[in-house]
Amino acid sequence: MATAAIPRTGKMTMSLDPALLIPVVGAGILVYLAVVPLLMLFVGSFQAEVAPREFVYTLKNYHAAYASEYTYSTFLNSLIFASGSAGLGFILGTMLAWLTERTNTPLRGIFVPLAVVPLILPGVLESIAWIFLLSPKFGYLNVWLTNLFGLKSPPFNVFSLPGMIWVHSVGQVPLAFLLMVAAFKSMDPSLEESAMMSGANTWQTFRRVTLRLLMPTAGSVLLILFVRTLESFEAPALIGIPARIYVYTSEIFLAFNEYPPDYGRGGALAVGLLLLSAIGVWLYTRATKEGKKFQTVTGKAFRPRQFDLGGWRWVGFGFLTGYFIFVVLLPFLVLFWASFLPFFAAPSWDAVSKLSLDNYRYLSGFRPFWDALQNSILLSTLTATVAMVLTSLVAWIVYKSRLPGAWILDFLAFVPITIPGIVMGMALILLYVAFPIPIYGTIWVLLIAYVTRFIPYGMRAASGSILQIHSELEEAASASGASWWETFKRVTLPLLRPGLAAGWIYICIVSFREFSTSVLLATGESRVLSILLFTMFEQGQVTVVAAIGVLMIATLLSIVAVFYKLTGKIGIQT
Amino acid sequence: MIEIKSLVKIYEDGDNAGVKAVDNISFNVEEGRFYTLLGPSGCGKTTTLRCIAGLEKANGGEILVAGKKVFSALDGTFVPAYRRPIGMVFQSYAIWPHMTVFENVAFPLRVGKQRLSNAEIQKKVSTALEQVELSDYGERMATQLSGGQQQRLALARALVREPQVLLLDEPLSNLDAKLRERMRFELRELQRRLRITTLYVTHDQVEALSMSNIIAVMNSGVIVQEGAPRDIYLQPKTKFVANFIGSTNQMTGQVTRLEGNGTATVHTDDGEISCGILDGLTAGSRVVVVVRPESINLHTQQPPIGSNVIEGKIGAAMFLGEYVDCTVELGKNILQTHQRYTLQVRRGDPVWVELPAGECMALPAEQ
Numbered sequence: 001m002a003t004a005a006i007p008r009t010g011k012m013t014m015s016l017d018p019a020l021l022i023p024v025v026g027a028g029i030l031v032y033l034a035v036v037p038l039l040m041l042f043v044g045s046f047q048a049e050v051a052p053r054e055f056v057y058t059l060k061n062y063h064a065a066y067a068s069e070y071t072y073s074t075f076l077n078s079l080i081f082a083s084g085s086a087g088l089g090f091i092l093g094t095m096l097a098w099l100t101e102r103t104n105t106p107l108r109g110i111f112v113p114l115a116v117v118p119l120i121l122p123g124v125l126e127s128i129a130w131i132f133l134l135s136p137k138f139g140y141l142n143v144w145l146t147n148l149f150g151l152k153s154p155p156f157n158v159f160s161l162p163g164m165i166w167v168h169s170v171g172q173v174p175l176a177f178l179l180m181v182a183a184f185k186s187m188d189p190s191l192e193e194s195a196m197m198s199g200a201n202t203w204q205t206f207r208r209v210t211l212r213l214l215m216p217t218a219g220s221v222l223l224i225l226f227v228r229t230l231e232s233f234e235a236p237a238l239i240g241i242p243a244r245i246y247v248y249t250s251e252i253f254l255a256f257n258e259y260p261p262d263y264g265r266g267g268a269l270a271v272g273l274l275l276l277s278a279i280g281v282w283l284y285t286r287a288t289k290e291g292k293k294f295q296t297v298t299g300k301a302f303r304p305r306q307f308d309l310g311g312w313r314w315v316g317f318g319f320l321t322g323y324f325i326f327v328v329l330l331p332f333l334v335l336f337w338a339s340f341l342p343f344f345a346a347p348s349w350d351a352v353s354k355l356s357l358d359n360y361r362y363l364s365g366f367r368p369f370w371d372a373l374q375n376s377i378l379l380s381t382l383t384a385t386v387a388m389v390l391t392s393l394v395a396w397i398v399y400k401s402r403l404p405g406a407w408i409l410d411f412l413a414f415v416p417i418t419i420p421g422i423v424m425g426m427a428l429i430l431l432y433v434a435f436p437i438p439i440y441g442t443i444w445v446l447l448i449a450y451v452t453r454f455i456p457y458g459m460r461a462a463s464g465s466i467l468q469i470h471s472e473l474e475e476a477a478s479a480s481g482a483s484w485w486e487t488f489k490r491v492t493l494p495l496l497r498p499g500l501a502a503g504w505i506y507i508c509i510v511s512f513r514e515f516s517t518s519v520l521l522a523t524g525e526s527r528v529l530s531i532l533l534f535t536m537f538e539q540g541q542v543t544v545v546a547a548i549g550v551l552m553i554a555t556l557l558s559i560v561a562v563f564y565k566l567t568g569k570i571g572i573q574t
Numbered sequence: 575m576i577e578i579k580s581l582v583k584i585y586e587d588g589d590n591a592g593v594k595a596v597d598n599i600s601f602n603v604e605e606g607r608f609y610t611l612l613g614p615s616g617c618g619k620t621t622t623l624r625c626i627a628g629l630e631k632a633n634g635g636e637i638l639v640a641g642k643k644v645f646s647a648l649d650g651t652f653v654p655a656y657r658r659p660i661g662m663v664f665q666s667y668a669i670w671p672h673m674t675v676f677e678n679v680a681f682p683l684r685v686g687k688q689r690l691s692n693a694e695i696q697k698k699v700s701t702a703l704e705q706v707e708l709s710d711y712g713e714r715m716a717t718q719l720s721g722g723q724q725q726r727l728a729l730a731r732a733l734v735r736e737p738q739v740l741l742l743d744e745p746l747s748n749l750d751a752k753l754r755e756r757m758r759f760e761l762r763e764l765q766r767r768l769r770i771t772t773l774y775v776t777h778d779q780v781e782a783l784s785m786s787n788i789i790a791v792m793n794s795g796v797i798v799q800e801g802a803p804r805d806i807y808l809q810p811k812t813k814f815v816a817n818f819i820g821s822t823n824q825m826t827g828q829v830t831r832l833e834g835n836g837t838a839t840v841h842t843d844d845g846e847i848s849c850g851i852l853d854g855l856t857a858g859s860r861v862v863v864v865v866r867p868e869s870i871n872l873h874t875q876q877p878p879i880g881s882n883v884i885e886g887k888i889g890a891a892m893f894l895g896e897y898v899d900c901t902v903e904l905g906k907n908i909l910q911t912h913q914r915y916t917l918q919v920r921r922g923d924p925v926w927v928e929l930p931a932g933e934c935m936a937l938p939a940e941q
Contacts, residue, residue: 475629476668476728478655480682481735487656490685494672 093176
């Protein structure tokens with residue numbers, strides 16, 4: 001095998017074929033990142049103590065976790081929180097997608113980019129902003145509405161299950177919107193047209209064809225929103241814990257925050273959450289596979305049909321405008337406003353006179369802020385780089401190498417998608433708390449956690465672009481005399497670059513705003529920005545928190561801006 | 575220049591797992607020749623080409639390129655694609671979109687074993703671009719070229735390394751009809767000028783007939799007939815070849831007697847026909863008599879001599895510009911004929927078809 005005759009030089013070479021070495025190394029790394037922590041979590045949840053000298057099997061952790069009086073209410077809260085957020089997020093996202101994609105609502109074009117703006121707002125800040133707006137004591141909207149209508153009690157209370165649902169679901173809308181836009185876009189208009197030619201009117205066409213075609217997508221979108229809510233910890237931490245409304249993720253956090261920390265119970269809870277999430281993901285992949293049967297994408301370019309809303313289009317316009325003012329813009333504005341205040345106060349002439357840059361001045365000399373900022377930037381860029389290098393190689397092996405068993409790599413790279421952030425944190429604590437190399441409590445354990453969690457995103461970006469490369473482009477390099485490595489370096493990689501850059505920037509952003517894993521792993525000197533926000537908000541320094549938030553958003557915006565500039569340069573016109 | 579011995583390729587994965595894509599084929603391509611593998615899609619022609627290129631690893635047999643063994647199932651030799659002395663043009667051209675025209679052509683020179691100076695690369699690329707008349711386009715992005723130009727660029731890239739063998743995988747199939755005709759001519763001219771051994775894969779019989787020195791017709795992984803274009807066209811050895819190349823009329827019948835000199839008389843439903851006959855067939859064999867539409871002469875009056883003349887009537891006559899496609903209904907068979915555009919007949923007119931004995935061929939009915 002290795003003794004290939006070389007016609008030109010006539011020399012025999014013994015070489016380690018990189019096409020064989022790399023898959024093995026890749027599989028090793030993936031197993032270490034994705035499988036070992038889960039095994040550790042599983043084993044740990046059955047152990048009497050953390051990192052024992054000898055293994056003592058016990059069920060007491062599960063007993064403590066699932067037989068307590070809170071078990072039922074936690075389960076119920078999680079269920080209501082997740083289904084409520086999924087439902088509301090889906091309805092709002094679908095409305096936005098339908099109005100902007102398939103109707104003649106005025107100015108709908110400018111709403112498309114606006115709809116994804118909230119993606120830039122980290123979940124922690126989203127929660128904080130809505131607390132500023134809807135807190136029963138000082139929330140702006142509550143104060144205004146009480147004064148305006150002379151109400152006896154504030155109309156909204158964010159510290160409630162509906163409050164949590166609202167805050168989390170508005171954060172989910174962009175995702176639902178993007179997925180539904182894709183579904184609307186890919187729908188072949190001739191399917192609807194042929195229904196109309198068969199005598200169906202607009203409503204019948206919508207109900208019997210459009211809706212049916214959308215159903216598989218809608219199901220999978222709902223499912224993914226449900227799972228993501230179940231895994232989320234931002235609203236449960238900032239709103240749920242003060243309001244004493246506990247869900248799965250907050251129970252895990254509290255078990256960890258007890259003194260002494262109850263790692264066993266936390267582990268047992270984490271195993272349960274992991275199972276729920278894994279079932280959700282399994283159902284999701286099944287649903288999307290089902291959906292392929294309904295696939296209407298033909299690769300042909302077409303313009304989907306547009307519904308004429310008549311006079312109703314102004315209602316649509318009103319909805320879109322209202323949504324963007326109250327749901328997208330207001331949280332940003334309230335953070336911006338609060339960041340200039342010495343203490344939290346409603347907008348008034350009196351408050352305007354108190355506006356100052358004091359918070360920013362304070363931050364400039366505030367060590368923990370600079371440390372956290374440095375950690376966040378370092379971690380997000382490192383995570384994005386490591387994850388993209390790893391996944392581009394893995395994706396190449398999976399889709400191009402045609403090695404037997406390449407699907408195992410694909411599966412391993414997919415596993416982390418089922419791991420909720422807080423479960424990842426719990427598993428890594430159990431793995432590294434007694435690890436011979438003292439990386440626990442450093443940013444390196446965070447790097448491992450982030451890379452693991454975001455491998456699936458990297459895979460999606462990398463495999464998407466790899467599949468787009470016609471294999472003849474690589475074969476032509478081979479036929480031109482380029483070796484495996486030269487082909488990868490000079491043809492495959494440059495062609496992948498736009499896709500990889502998109503994946504890099506996406507991972508960079510999600511790492512920068514990551515909260516639910518960091519909350520367990522980031523301590524002391526390894527603290528990142530989202531965690532600094534959380535602790536300072538708990539300590540009541542709310543206006544400084546707003547200032548940090550504004551700076552965080554500014555950083556994220558500049559990452560995105562740099563990205564657009566870069567992709568503009570390296571984009572390939574085909 | 576290319577020697578294929580008992581090549582076998584079995585697909586290992588995908589929907590056709592276990593199917594023998596190439597089933598024990600052997601052929602030689604002599605130096606400077608234009609050799610074509612012709613067959614319907616799925617016949618194994620592209621797989622054969624890819625095995626020669628080294629993009630697929632065959633399961634059995636031996637491949638020699640320029641006298642050197644590049645693949646052998648016996649001793650496990652497998653020279654990777656990038657070490658074989660070949661140039662290849664792909665069906666999709668595989669022009670790299672992230673490089674300029676110049677860089678696309680320079681690529682094979684930059685990655686090869688031997689390191690060339692920039693000046694040498696410059697010179698070789700210019701020569702290659704000149705050969706395909708793309709000299710003025712060097713600095714353009716490759717994606718700004720038209721289909722025909724991309725095709726020529728792919729050719730320049732395949733030739734720049736001065737390979738011993740040129741492999742072409744349906745290179746004209748993505749072009750429109752007019753351009754295809756011109757490129758056919760240009761490609762053949764270039765090949766003749768460079769005297770480069772060429773293996774060409776196509777499903778288009780016109781391309782195969784017009785360009786090749788030798789054609790090998792493939793079906794289901796085997797070569798069913800190999801020969802010069804004229805022989806393949808005029809003396810098909812099987813029903814498949816007769817059908818696949820050009821359009822053919824078929825009349826089933828039975829050999830009544832052999833006449834010697836490779837001719838025979840066949841009894842068909844519409845009378846006795848004298849025709850050529852394939853070796854090995856004897857009196858009594860079930861046969862199909864094949865005859866090309868353009869070989870058939872049509873008479874509106876009964877011709878004086880009666881051999882191989884059958885009476886019938888016009889079924890349909892379609893004026894196609896260059897000729898009239900005219901079907902004739904005999905007693906049992908319907909014959910398709912191509913007649914001069916001057917022919918003016920109407921449906922139902924009585925006619926007499928004359929089948930020239932030298933252009934009719936009796937082939938075995940079963941393959």
